[in-house]
Amino acid sequence: MQKFTKLTGVAAPLPMVNVDTDAIIPKQFLKTIKRTGLGKNLFNDLRYTPDGGENPDFVLNQPAYRQAQILIAGANFGCGSSREHAPWALQDFGIRCVIAPSFADIFFNNCFKNGLLPVVLPQEQIDQLMELAKQGAALTVDLETQCVTAYPRNINFSFKTDAFRRDCLLNGLDDIGITEKKTAAIGSYEERQKAERPWV
Amino acid sequence: MPKTLYDKIWDIHVVARQDDGTCLIYIDRHLVHEVTSPQAFEGLRMAGRKVRRADLTLAVADHNVPTTPDRAQGIREPESRHQVETLAENVRESGIEYYAMNDIRQGIVHIVGPEQGFTLPGTTVVCGDSHTSTHGAFGALAFGIGTSEVEHVLATQTLLMKPYKNMRVEVDGVLSPGVTAKDIVLAIIGEIGTAGGTGYVIEYTGSAIRALSMEGRMTICNMSIEAGARAGLIAPDETTFAYLKGRPKAPKGEAWDKAVAYWRTLPSDAGAKYDKEVKLDATKIAPTITWGTSPEDVAPITGIVPDPAMTKDNVKKQSMQRALDYMGLTPGMKLTDVTVDKVFIGSCTNSRIEDLRAAAQVARGRHVAKNVQALVVPGSGLVKQQAEKEGLDKIFLEAGFEWREPGCSMCLAMNEDRLDPGERCASTSNRNFEGRQGRSGRTHLMSPAMAAAAAVTGRLTDVRELT
Numbered sequence: 001m002q003k004f005t006k007l008t009g010v011a012a013p014l015p016m017v018n019v020d021t022d023a024i025i026p027k028q029f030l031k032t033i034k035r036t037g038l039g040k041n042l043f044n045d046l047r048y049t050p051d052g053g054e055n056p057d058f059v060l061n062q063p064a065y066r067q068a069q070i071l072i073a074g075a076n077f078g079c080g081s082s083r084e085h086a087p088w089a090l091q092d093f094g095i096r097c098v099i100a101p102s103f104a105d106i107f108f109n110n111c112f113k114n115g116l117l118p119v120v121l122p123q124e125q126i127d128q129l130m131e132l133a134k135q136g137a138a139l140t141v142d143l144e145t146q147c148v149t150a151y152p153r154n155i156n157f158s159f160k161t162d163a164f165r166r167d168c169l170l171n172g173l174d175d176i177g178i179t180e181k182k183t184a185a186i187g188s189y190e191e192r193q194k195a196e197r198p199w200v
Numbered sequence: 201m202p203k204t205l206y207d208k209i210w211d212i213h214v215v216a217r218q219d220d221g222t223c224l225i226y227i228d229r230h231l232v233h234e235v236t237s238p239q240a241f242e243g244l245r246m247a248g249r250k251v252r253r254a255d256l257t258l259a260v261a262d263h264n265v266p267t268t269p270d271r272a273q274g275i276r277e278p279e280s281r282h283q284v285e286t287l288a289e290n291v292r293e294s295g296i297e298y299y300a301m302n303d304i305r306q307g308i309v310h311i312v313g314p315e316q317g318f319t320l321p322g323t324t325v326v327c328g329d330s331h332t333s334t335h336g337a338f339g340a341l342a343f344g345i346g347t348s349e350v351e352h353v354l355a356t357q358t359l360l361m362k363p364y365k366n367m368r369v370e371v372d373g374v375l376s377p378g379v380t381a382k383d384i385v386l387a388i389i390g391e392i393g394t395a396g397g398t399g400y401v402i403e404y405t406g407s408a409i410r411a412l413s414m415e416g417r418m419t420i421c422n423m424s425i426e427a428g429a430r431a432g433l434i435a436p437d438e439t440t441f442a443y444l445k446g447r448p449k450a451p452k453g454e455a456w457d458k459a460v461a462y463w464r465t466l467p468s469d470a471g472a473k474y475d476k477e478v479k480l481d482a483t484k485i486a487p488t489i490t491w492g493t494s495p496e497d498v499a500p501i502t503g504i505v506p507d508p509a510m511t512k513d514n515v516k517k518q519s520m521q522r523a524l525d526y527m528g529l530t531p532g533m534k535l536t537d538v539t540v541d542k543v544f545i546g547s548c549t550n551s552r553i554e555d556l557r558a559a560a561q562v563a564r565g566r567h568v569a570k571n572v573q574a575l576v577v578p579g580s581g582l583v584k585q586q587a588e589k590e591g592l593d594k595i596f597l598e599a600g601f602e603w604r605e606p607g608c609s610m611c612l613a614m615n616e617d618r619l620d621p622g623e624r625c626a627s628t629s630n631r632n633f634e635g636r637q638g639r640s641g642r643t644h645l646m647s648p649a650m651a652a653a654a655a656v657t658g659r660l661t662d663v664r665e666l667t
């Protein structure tokens with residue numbers, strides 16, 4: 001997995017609540033059997049008009065945000081389906097970090113498996129970051145110190161991440177590799193289960 | 201200390217615990233479908249890993265499959281065909297049981313699992329699909345996972361996770377005529393909101409839940425995810441055991457007796473603590489529909505389209521206005537004046553036999569309104585077979601409904617069943633997001649009886665007026 005340590009980049013403002021995974025990557029793009037190549041259809045229905053042209057009003061089509069690496073969004077980001085195509089599409093576009101007041105569980109979880117950092121901050125801090133993003137300011141997200149900063153402005157917001165997930169992200173660790181070290185414990189669990197609950 | 205149903209299932213599945221509280225949890229049942237699994241199998245191959253427990257895994261293609269009668273000739277759409285063929289190839293290589301499109305047992309993954317007795321009380325059930333919460337109706341801890349986790353389960357039969365918090369939603373009282381499980385769950389989501397259950401597992405309790413059939417309980421647990429909860433749970437009882445007994449994959453003979461004895465120990469202990477509790481009065485729930493683009497945008501069918509100007513919260517006001525613009529509705533309009541173009545009866549929320557019976561009862565002796573296309577898509581081949589045995593297909597066909605082959609169909613419109621831009625649909629599915637049933641399509645969620653009523657009148661209708 002790609003590591004995430006510290007990122008400085010343009011933040012795109014997306015002041016919408018309940019941005020669902022159907023909006024992030026509509027189902028017609030889920031027919032792929034690959035993880036890559038989804039970036040061009042990220043936010044497809046918002047980003048393109050029905051005839052395939054670009055919607056100039058959508059933030060990621062504006063010159064200042066085409067290279068955005070950070071997304072600032074409203075509450076309950078990533079709600080809806082479990083499709084990991086959502087973080088894949090964000091990643092493929094170049095977004096490495098989403099900052100929002102809250103996330104849906106499965107999406108939040110899926111981000112960590114793909115080197116994408118979801119950052120939860122209180123609404124009033126999001127409001128400030130949203131304003132900065134609208135002005136085109138760059139932000140720095142540091143996972144080591146767990147801080148979002150915007151120089152030269154006086155912004156320094158700290159956030160929390162789960163210690164285990166942080167460690168995996170900082171070091172680019174693969175979950176399966178970690179679990180495989182516990183193969184013996186899994187084996188004895190299976191023995192125990194067979195004895196106690198043989199119908200399973 | 202008294203434990204909840206959730207705590208009990210969690211504790212018994214812990215394989216290892218890390219210092220920070222992250223646990224390695226054993227997974228008893230893994231359901232696999234074509235959309236979220238190809239990258240997981242590819243990942244295994246690239247790392248030279250094998251499927252650890254093919255015997256605990258069951259695969260079926262549902263999201264992409266056509267539902268038209270001519271599907272025996274194969275899938276026309278090349279990408280969909282490729283995805284389904286890839287699944288067939290992957291499961292063959294790994295020795296996983298698979299119900300192909302022409303198998304009578306094929307259907308929507310969350311209909312198939314319970315129907316086969318693959319889903320059992322007290323087990324952990326996962327699938328790369330958020331509506332895995334459906335299986336919680338059996339008192340199984342069931343939740344959706346992403347593709348990386350699918351790969352993790354295939355390789356290790358475990359998952360790394362932290363425990364969720366406990367939430368109880370208690371629904372007491374007797375439902376009024378015309379009110380169903382779907383109305384209960386829409387009312388719950390309207391009450392707690394689409395993020396109300398985030399970070400929790402919801403246990404549904406109370407006399408109204410106890411009185412539901414397994415079909416109704418599955419409808420409730422199915423939409424836990426629309427309330428933000430990754431899993432929903434209902435304690436197993438006699439209704440559960442009666443449903444499971446004799447199913448192909450349910451335990452038999454002595455094993456059955458042992459299993460039932462264990463299952464009886466699962467319900468939450470008296471005095472168990474919940475982190476959050478919500479109560480609803482079942483007698484106050486009316487047939488409920490959604491008017492907007494989020495499942496929390498609910499209203500009783502007797503109501504009107506709400507006015508954003510009445511909300512103080514600015515963000516809320518804007519999102520309501522956006523929803524109304526998208527849905528093509530104006531504040532104050534009576535919901536029963538809203539006309540529909542399509543009707544979809546199906547999905548893992550409402551495509552079981554009971555749902556089809558309820559819809560057929562409304563359809564019987566009536567006819568689908570002019571300019572309305574109405575689809576009935578059974579949840580599985582076995583549901584379809586049962587319905588045909590009861591003559592429901594004839595009732596639907598005579599009333600002008602289309603009788604389809606099983607699959608996800610217009611629930612997410614990944615196959616050819618979809619809304620055209622601007623079309624409005626009365627749907628028994630679970631999501632009314634923008635574009636969910638087709639780009640610029642407009643979805644109103646409701647129960648099967650209500651959807652059938654909309655089909656015959658051509659507008660959103662209070663089903664109680666038709667009986």
Ligand code: SF4
Binds near residue numbers: 309331549608630
């Ligand atoms: S019926 Fe709809 S919600 Fe259910 S699994 Fe299929 S696509 Fe998902």
